[in-house]
Amino acid sequence: MTKIILVDDHKVFLQGMEALLSRSEDFEVIATFTDGLELMRYLAEGNLPDVLLLDIEMKAISGVEVAENVLKQYPSIKVIMLSTYFSEDFVQHLMESGISGYLLKSTGFPDLKAAINKVAEGSFAFSPDVMDIIVKGFGSKVKTKSASHDDSNPLTEREIELIRLIGDELTMKEIAEKLYLSEHTVKTHRKNIMTKMDVKNTAGMIKKAFILGLIE
Amino acid sequence: MTKIILVDDHKVFLQGMEALLSRSEDFEVIATFTDGLELMRYLAEGNLPDVLLLDIEMKAISGVEVAENVLKQYPSIKVIMLSTYFSEDFVQHLMESGISGYLLKSTGFPDLKAAINKVAEGSFAFSPDVMDIIVKGFGSKVKTKSASHDDSNPLTEREIELIRLIGDELTMKEIAEKLYLSEHTVKTHRKNIMTKMDVKNTAGMIKKAFILGLIE
């Protein structure tokens, strides 16, 4: 019997998943949460699942942060990320943090069940598309370590704040006014953000921020 | 017994919803689809549901287009849109097309069931947050019809193509080269896109495109 916790900010999804998983004898959904903070509180009370299914796109705290915290504090918990999209560097970063799986939501339920079982047994489970990326990624990593960008990615809180304001269509000048900062400062932040995110322009930044669940 | 069709490109979500709905005597899920084209084909064969639950964010064809086609061709079908986000003008536009409901995925299953029932009876169902927007929106619509932007929104295929390329971080020049167009043309397209989408800059455009399921 595999004990599972589900986290996703879409309640219907959560309930649907619970219904599906509960039909199987192998799984027990011990709790569901719509945000990472509640989850952390629950874990702190000593309620530890075998597998944690974690949606990546969450508003309050991004799924990535939650995953990292959980893995650091409770290394015995197997974490499977669920996402609509995939992003190469992103998956790599998460793998270094120790996730056991990364599945796309376009995956069917049978595959999901199989994935949970594999992970519960200590193995790994990644969507085929994701596997491609991983394999390719690791190949290029060995060859061109230097060409690889800053993979100690973490955007600071301030930077994420900036990203959101940029997403709200504010210009650097407007952001500077709003935050009582110099326009120079804001431009520096944006510059750093783009370097960290490895994007070329605003379009890429906003798109990636969306994929990473940083905005909306 | 309400006949339901579900459309969402996340298979797990689809299967979860089906499981949940099937537990109730009131509902019968007659089919599920991961894209709009298959749905249209199925409807064309004469398989008509009472209620169509339609995810808005879909890659191939956006949920909005699907909704409009369905409503035009099969006015008897009640359409409920499911979305992660809401956007004022967007909801208004859809309402003019005749949708019966617009729910956020953060809605719980009980509310969803209630919504389906209401809609099946010929009523409407909108998430509370969405209601706020509608009420506010209609207020301002009466007052400042002129201030309201172009609500005959439809982006052309070419425009959507451009949006995707912009999202891929290409500049106007690069897009022009790629598409064998003059840079002027590309700029004109972008200008029109921004007017239609009612956004101020690239950041807004990409964000909205994401929300509308136009990219990724």
Next chain:
DNA sequence: CAATTAATACCACAAAAGTGGTACTCAGTT
């Protein structure tokens, strides 16, 4: 056939974004 829409192309100017630096301060860490 007239009207509309999509796609194309051009112009000129203003406003931002993007590039590539340096550098200071404050907290927290080693």
Next chain:
DNA sequence: AACTGAGTACCACTTTTGTGGTATTAATTG
């Protein structure tokens, strides 16, 4: 006490976006 990371600030320069027009063509639709 030295180091690091986050946040702040500045400079100079180039490129791209964004604004606000006009206009032609082909295709579609009323």
